[in-house]
Amino acid sequence: MAFSSKAASLALSLLLGLTLCTTALARDDAARLAALKSRVQSMDAETTYVEAITQIQTLGRAFGYYTDKGYFGEAADLFTDDGSFQWGVDGVYKGKAHIRELLTRHGGGSMTDGPGLPFGRLNLRMQLQPVVTVAADGNSAHARWREWGLLGEYKKYATWGDAIIEDDYVKDNDVWKIATRRYFLNFEAPYQGGWASLKPVSGNWQSDVAKSFPADAPAPVQYQPFPAVFVPPYDYADGTLRAIRSRAPFDAPKRPDDALGKLEALADAKELQLARAHSVRAIENLQAMYGYYIDKGQWRQAASLFSRDGTYEFGQSGVYVGKAHVERALSLMGPPGLEAGQLNNYVMAQPIINISDDNRTAKARWRSDVELARDGKGRWGGGVYENEYVNDKGTWKFSKLHYYVTFWGDYDLGWQAKPYPMDPPSTTIAPDRPPTLVYQSFPKLHIVPFHYNNPVSGKPTPGEQE
Amino acid sequence: MRKSVAKYCTLLCGLLLTIALTSLSAAAQANSHDANELQGIEKQLNGLGDRIQRLQDLTDIEIVQDAYGYYVDKAQWHYLADLFAPDATLEIGGKGVFLGRARVFEYMHVGLGRLGPHDGSLIDHQQFQCLPTINPDGVSGAIRCIAFVMSSGGWGHNYYEDRFVKLNGVWQFRKLRGPFNMYSGYKVGWLDNTILNTTPEKWPPYPDLPPSVLYMTFPNYYVEPYHYPNPVTGKPMPTPSPRAGGLAFGR
Numbered sequence: 001m002a003f004s005s006k007a008a009s010l011a012l013s014l015l016l017g018l019t020l021c022t023t024a025l026a027r028d029d030a031a032r033l034a035a036l037k038s039r040v041q042s043m044d045a046e047t048t049y050v051e052a053i054t055q056i057q058t059l060g061r062a063f064g065y066y067t068d069k070g071y072f073g074e075a076a077d078l079f080t081d082d083g084s085f086q087w088g089v090d091g092v093y094k095g096k097a098h099i100r101e102l103l104t105r106h107g108g109g110s111m112t113d114g115p116g117l118p119f120g121r122l123n124l125r126m127q128l129q130p131v132v133t134v135a136a137d138g139n140s141a142h143a144r145w146r147e148w149g150l151l152g153e154y155k156k157y158a159t160w161g162d163a164i165i166e167d168d169y170v171k172d173n174d175v176w177k178i179a180t181r182r183y184f185l186n187f188e189a190p191y192q193g194g195w196a197s198l199k200p201v202s203g204n205w206q207s208d209v210a211k212s213f214p215a216d217a218p219a220p221v222q223y224q225p226f227p228a229v230f231v232p233p234y235d236y237a238d239g240t241l242r243a244i245r246s247r248a249p250f251d252a253p254k255r256p257d258d259a260l261g262k263l264e265a266l267a268d269a270k271e272l273q274l275a276r277a278h279s280v281r282a283i284e285n286l287q288a289m290y291g292y293y294i295d296k297g298q299w300r301q302a303a304s305l306f307s308r309d310g311t312y313e314f315g316q317s318g319v320y321v322g323k324a325h326v327e328r329a330l331s332l333m334g335p336p337g338l339e340a341g342q343l344n345n346y347v348m349a350q351p352i353i354n355i356s357d358d359n360r361t362a363k364a365r366w367r368s369d370v371e372l373a374r375d376g377k378g379r380w381g382g383g384v385y386e387n388e389y390v391n392d393k394g395t396w397k398f399s400k401l402h403y404y405v406t407f408w409g410d411y412d413l414g415w416q417a418k419p420y421p422m423d424p425p426s427t428t429i430a431p432d433r434p435p436t437l438v439y440q441s442f443p444k445l446h447i448v449p450f451h452y453n454n455p456v457s458g459k460p461t462p463g464e465q466e
Numbered sequence: 467m468r469k470s471v472a473k474y475c476t477l478l479c480g481l482l483l484t485i486a487l488t489s490l491s492a493a494a495q496a497n498s499h500d501a502n503e504l505q506g507i508e509k510q511l512n513g514l515g516d517r518i519q520r521l522q523d524l525t526d527i528e529i530v531q532d533a534y535g536y537y538v539d540k541a542q543w544h545y546l547a548d549l550f551a552p553d554a555t556l557e558i559g560g561k562g563v564f565l566g567r568a569r570v571f572e573y574m575h576v577g578l579g580r581l582g583p584h585d586g587s588l589i590d591h592q593q594f595q596c597l598p599t600i601n602p603d604g605v606s607g608a609i610r611c612i613a614f615v616m617s618s619g620g621w622g623h624n625y626y627e628d629r630f631v632k633l634n635g636v637w638q639f640r641k642l643r644g645p646f647n648m649y650s651g652y653k654v655g656w657l658d659n660t661i662l663n664t665t666p667e668k669w670p671p672y673p674d675l676p677p678s679v680l681y682m683t684f685p686n687y688y689v690e691p692y693h694y695p696n697p698v699t700g701k702p703m704p705t706p707s708p709r710a711g712g713l714a715f716g717r
Contacts, residue, residue, distance in 0.1 A: 033500065040510050047517050054524060055697070061597040062697050065610060065625075068647075069689040070710065071703075078698050109716065116710020118717075120685040122648065122656055124623055126594050126612060150623065150648070150656065154685035158657040177698055191655040259504055266508065270515050277521040350532045350593040353525070365536065367592050369616070382590055382616055384536070406539075407588060414652040415588065416618050445583035447540045455529050456638045457548040461537075 032260055039267055045138065046247075046274055052141060053132045053281045055176045056169055060145055063178075064127035070109040070117035076100035080170060080177045088163075088185035089222055090206050091215025098216060105209045108153070120154030125161065129288040129348045132281070133236050133243040141169040141176070142235035144292060146347060151188065158191035162345065162371070164232040164292075184232040187225050194411045195343055195371065196378030198227055227341040227373075231296045236289065241395060243285040244305075247275035248394035249360045276355040282396045283353050283362055283389055290398070291348040291368075294330070297338035303327035307390050307397040315383075315405040315422040315441070318431025326401075328429050334374070343373035354452055361399070362389040363451040368403065378411030379420070384448045407442030419443055516604075523600045526637045527607050527630045531593055534639075535613065538574075538591035540583045547571040550639045551631055558644040559624075559664035560680070562673025569674065570642075576671045590616045593626075599694050605632040606640070608693040613644065620652040627690050648684035659684055687711030 059078055066075040076099040079085070085099045086092045093102045104111055108121040117123060126148045134141040149161020168180040189195040201224060223230040236243050252268035255261035286305060293302035303326040306312070312326040313319045320329040334342055350367035363386070370381030388400035405422050409415025419442045425431050439446040450461045530549055537546040547570045550556070556564045556573055564573045575581065578589075594612040601607055607630045615622030629641040649661040662682045666673050681688035687710045692703045709715045 029500070033503070036507060040507060040514070043514055044510075047514055047521075050521055051517065054521065058597055058694075058697050061595045061610075062692075062694070064595050065597070065692060069687075069706070071689075071706075074696055074704070077696055110707070110709075111716075113709050113716050114707035115704055116689075116707040116715060117687055118715035119687065119711055119713050121687075122684055124647070126614065128594060150621075152656055154656075155658055158655045175698055191657060259501070263504055263507055263511070266511050270511055270518060273515070273522070274518045277518055277525070280525050350535055352529050352532050352536075365532075367535075369592065369614075380616075382592075406590060414620075415616070416652065442588055443586045445540070445585055445588070447542075447583060450536075452533075454545055454548050455526070455533050456550075456636055457545075459545075459548065461542065461545050 029260060032264070036260070036264055036267060039271070043267070043271055043274055046278060048138055049134055050274070050278045050281055052134045052138065052171070052176065056132050056134075056141055056143055057130055059169070059176055059178065060127050060130055060143065060165075060167070064125055064147075067103060067107055067125050068123060069115070070104075070107060070121075070123065071115045072100050072103040072107060072109050073115065075103055078178050079181075080172060080179050083178055084180050084216075086180075086182045086219055087210070087215070088183065088207065088225075089204075089219045090210035091219050092217040094216040101213060102209070105213055106207075120156075122150060122152045122154075122158075124150040126150075127165075129291055131236055131243055131285045131288045131292070133285075136242075139171045140179075141171075143167045143169070144232075144235060144288075146292075146345075147183075148347065149188070152191070159188045160191065160195065161188050162186040162195070162226070166232055166235055168235075182221075182232070184221075184223070184230070185225060186230070189226075194373075194378040195226060196341075196373040196376055196411060198225075200227055200340075201225060226343060229296065229338045229340060229342065231298075231337075234292070244282050244289065244396050245394050246278035246282045246391070246396065247271075247359065249358060249391050250275075272359060275359045279355045279359055279362060279391065279396065280353050283355075283364060284351055286389070286396050286398070287348050287351065287364065287366055287385075287387070290401075291346045294333075294346045295344055297334050297336055297342070297344060299327045299330040299333075299336055302330055305398055306401070307392060307399045310390075310398045311400045311402075312398075313400075313402045313431075313436060315403065316424055316435045316438070318425040318435050319433040321432040325432060329426075329431070332426055332429060339374075341373060341376065343371055343378075345371040347371075352452060352455075360391050362391075362396070363387065364389070365448075365451060373411075380407070380409045380411060380415055382406045382415075386448060386451055402436070404437075404439075404446075404448040405441045406445075409442070415442060519604070520600050523604070523607060523632070523637065524598045527598045527600075527609055528596050530630065530637055530639065531596055531598075531609050531611055531626065531628065534642075535591045535593035539589060541574075541579055541581055541589065543571055543574040543578075543581055546574060550642070551633060554639045554641060556639075556642045557673075557678060558642070559646045560666070560677050561664045562666040562677050563675035564671070565674040569671070572671045577669065586618070588616065588618045592616070597694065606630065607632075607637070610693060615649075620650050621655060622649045623647045624649075625690050627693055629693075643690070645679075645681070645688065645690040646683045647688075650684075656684060662686070 076096045084092050084094045107123040129146045130143050132143045145165040147163040152158035164184045166182040170179045255264040303323045347369045353364040355362045366385040372379040383405045390399040407415045408420035410418035422441050453460050550567045550570050556570045592614045596611040598609040609628050611626040613624050624646045627643045630637050631640040650656045650659045695702050
């Protein structure tokens with residue numbers, strides 16, 4: 001009997017354990033399942049967010065290709081029915097029909113003949129450097145763009161155009177549309193003499209188009225164009241910096257070897273892939289944002305985009321280390337906010353962005369064209385960035401910015417007839433380290449080292465001769 | 467007493483066994499319920515994976531296009547040709563069609579110049595405003611880009627309307643088309659432009675096929691068809707006015 005009593009208590013405790021164990025397991029599984037479901041939901045939202053950035057980039061670029069070729073009706077169709085277009089200080093044009101006519105009149109098209117341009121009309125309006133910020137609810141968005149125009153009429157006139165575009169977008173029936181466009185024309189400068197030859201405007205500088213085709217409402221912002229320095233308001237100056245954020249680096253935990261664990265591991269892998277796709281857009285935004293600050297001499301804001309020990313090197317400037325030194329190095333370009341008559345346009349284009357496998361760091365190559373003016377003299381520049389970035393708790397920052405100068409050239413004579421050499425390291429604001437690579441700019445040519453292998457063959461591309 | 471303890475034990479054991487079995491069967495039930503749910507989640511994750519892959523694909527084809535631009539800059543023709551599928555085609559300006567990777571190399575090397583950069587000769591071939599799309603099959607895609615040229619000769623503006631194929635998981639050019647828009651010298655820019663297009667016969671190499679379209683560049687009008695529909699209306703591109711490019715247009 002003693003035996004059976006012992007056996008009974010053993011059975012009792014085993015059963016008790018089993019009971020507790022199965023209920024606890026069921027509870028634990030339920031919690032894991034709920035966590036996984038909510039992760040899938042937030043990944044879905046994040047994917048939609050990154051898709052939205054891509055779709056808005058497409059919208060802006062499609063606009064450029066339409067206006068280039070006189071497809072002004074197609075361009076106006078990119079707006080909401082009650083969309084609006086504020087052109088410089090001319091005023092605000094409302095509704096697709098007025099937007100179409102506005103673009104047609106500025107571009108030299110026809111309201112009756114269908115898409116196209118007449119013989120000899122040039123209306124190339126390149127849409128560059130978007131900074132796209134999608135609202136938290138995913139239904140509205142903003143972007144800043146740069147328009148670089150090559151405009152004119154054969155044997156009559158040729159001009160350069162320069163403008164900043166600030167857009168609001170809405171998602172309407174699952175389709176992104178332009179709701180409000182604010183087109184801040186900075187100049188239309190004659191090819192002969194260029195922007196440096198422009199004189200300050202006084203009084204009303206409305207365009208001829210506005211005189212014959214008045215706007216529906218006055219422009220809410222009045223400003224003076226170049227050579228005055230006007231900073232079109234930034235939509236991303238809201239302090240959230242969502243445009244340059246993606247997912248903070250994370251280490252996926254080891255998942256249990258059960259059915260749920262396999263799914264958790266699958267989610268980990270997709271989440272990392274998504275984070276890296278998101279990071280590509282964040283770095284595009286970061287580089288573009290940096291360019292817009294440099295445009296306007298906003299050295300402190302530009303330096304704030306660097307990591308604490310981030311480095312800056314421009315041509316043969318040598319290397320500046322840390323935000324404070326970066327800001328001082330940038331100030332070599334001019335006083336904060338620039339001086340009247342100073343143009344400091346740094347176009348950011350042609351990105352090759354590679355995010356590290358763990359989403360912690362990235363490298364990118366960029367193209368930059370430069371349009372400068374100071375003291376009434378215009379200058380061209382061209383070069384390539386090879387930059388490095390770090391994911392700082394989800395916010396992307398520059399850890400290394402390195403601009404390699406290809407050429408500097410006089411505006412009036414061109415880079416071929418009158419190239420300028422690079423500046424040597426500054427003696428007034430000395431760098432922390434000498435240049436990492438000594439080279440000469442045009443008429444000498446050098447191959448900027450590539451951070452990436454050939455994207456198709458996978459072979460490294462040597463920085464020097466083949 | 468012992469008997470009653472044993473009886474009590476048996477009763478308790480029975481009760482616990484019942485609870486254990488019930489919760490086990492509940493767990494089993496939950497598991498079978500989960501199995502369906504887990505399948506659903508797996509499907510969702512794979513669906514998300516496809517969308518994420520499209521995002522990556524868009525970036526990847528733009529990288530091939532942008533890499534092409536950087537290779538042109540420095541006349542790195544071997545590396546440039548490596549971006550093309552073996553049977554890819556190339557057609558630039560009015561020069562006609564070149565078939566296969568080897569002919570792509572020849573177009574560049576024989577037609578445009580010796581390998582590598584040469585001091586005093588600038589050929590910066592910048593890629594702007596790229597608009598990539600991926601087809602639903604996930605292994606073919608297209609891009610429209612602007613090449614903005616700053617060279618020793620002056621300015622150039624042309625479009626690229628390129629097609630891509632994903633072979634062995636790698637995006638590469640299947641068909642490169644570079645219709646010219648405007649080429650001009652530096653001194654007066656596009657005010658007075660004389661470079662109307664290239665032709666098949668003026669300089670080697672000569673093409674495998676004649677130009678697929680005959681057109682002249684600025685001051686004339688030509689629009690290379692957009693490979694994508696209007697992103698808002700979804701409608702395909704309307705044809706340009708038959709009067710476009712004429713002096714009578716709009717009058």
